[in-house]
Structures are given as structure tokens and as C-alpha cells.
Amino acid sequence: MGKITIAIDGYSSTGKSTIAKQLAKALDYVYVDTGAMYRGVTLFAIENGFIDEADANTAGLVESLSRIDLKFVYNESLGFAEIYLNGLNVEKEIRTMGVSRHVSKIATIEEVRKKLVSLQKAMGHEKGIVMDGRDIGTVVFPNAELKLFMTASPKKRATRRYKELLDKGEDVTYEDVLKNVQHRDYVDTHRQISPLKKAEDAITFDNSDMGLEEQFDRVLDYAKRVIEG
DSSP states (O other): OOEEOOOOOOOOTSSSSHHHHHHHHHTTTTEEEEHHHHHHHHHHHHTTTTTOSOOOOOHHEEETGGOOOEEEETTTTTTTTEEEEEEOTTTGGSSHHHHHHHHHHHTTTTTHHHHHHHHHHHTTSSEEEEEEEESIIIIIOOOOEEEEEEEHHHHEEEEEEEEEEEEEOOOOOOOHHHHHHHHHHHHHOOOOOSSOOTTOOOEEEETOOOOHHHHHOOOOOOHHHHHHH
16 A cells, blocks of 8 residues: 555543654654644743643734744654754653643644644645644544544553653652543543544554553554555
8 A cells, every 4th residue: 555644543641652653663654743742832832921820821822823833853862753842852841740731721722723733734745654642533634544542541541641750750649640631631522623532433442451562563563454455
């Protein structure tokens, strides 16, 4: 079949990015982390005073969208691309709980989604791409040859995220992380614009009780079947 488009959607902290990175590397495809793009816009909003714990200045952010330049730059030593916001590598900054608390709110803004979906569609023009997010199989690439929908129990996902944040030195509690996961699930699935939902032709992939190696082997097998089919 030649190169295909692989769309991976699902809930937060299901390991979408990890699987997508591994898959892209194995297939020699381009990997795009759309969640990082929304996190980049969220970081911009925080740094420029458009959002705080109490409120969001949506109009101010929308007026400033033209000032946001997002790029993925391949890091040879890591084996994947990192996100740059206005020329600065912000891969570490976008993964904090501070950004996590607000990213779902930012992702509900129609103008933000339009800007990023347009960029994402352009990135996948020549296929040979693995893209993960919330609306890849439903909105960005509805004709993708392989669609996966990743899920796991909220407690399993919160445990993974909690360990990840502790490893990065963040001062967080498990209860706060679980609340954040549950809140993001609600916002992601209930927003009016491009809500998180499984595409009709997507494969449901529940990794609650799977290790990384088993997940990767299964997903790679799915991809090879489609490519060779």
C-alpha cells in the first residue's frame, strides 16, 4: 500500500505519545504530538497573562494567535521531534501540572482549534505520519488508513501520570493528579467543538493492564497488516 496515515486518539495519560513515537521510529514515519501543540498555546496564554486559576481572557488570546509560532524540531539524540514555541524549546515547560490544569480549557476555544487543525492537516499532506491527540481520526484525518482509540481506567492513568511528575521533580499529590485526569476527561468529551470520541472505524485499545512492550508489539502488528494489506 505504501505509506499510510496513522491516527491515535484517546484519553489523557493513556500513553498515546509514547506509542506514537515508537511506532513512527519503527516505520520511519513523521511523528506529530498534537497535545504538545495545545500545551504550547496554553503555555503562551499563561506567560502572557491570558489565563490564571480564576479566569481566561479568551478574546485576548484569540487576538494574539498570530503571535504564536509552533514548530517541531527533530532531536537526533532523542530520536523524536521536540516542540518549539516562538523559537524556544518548551518541551519541558509544557509538561507541568500548571499547563495540564488549563490545556483542556484552551482546547475548547474554536479559533485555537481551527488554527492548529489547519497546521496538522498540512503536516500530514504526504502521508507517512503518526499523529496523536483527541480528534485526529474524527476531524484532522477522517480518512486515515489506521485509527486507534486508546483508553485505560482513570486510576491507572492517574498512577502513571503521578509517577511521571514525581520523576520530573514536581511537588504533586496523587489526589490532585486523579482529579485533573477526571476533569480533563469531562471537558474533553463534553466540549462543543471536536469533542473526544471514538471514530466509528477506530480500533479500541485498552491498555489498563498492558506493559509498554506488549502495547508496542500489538500496535506495530496492526500497522504492518494495513501497510502490507
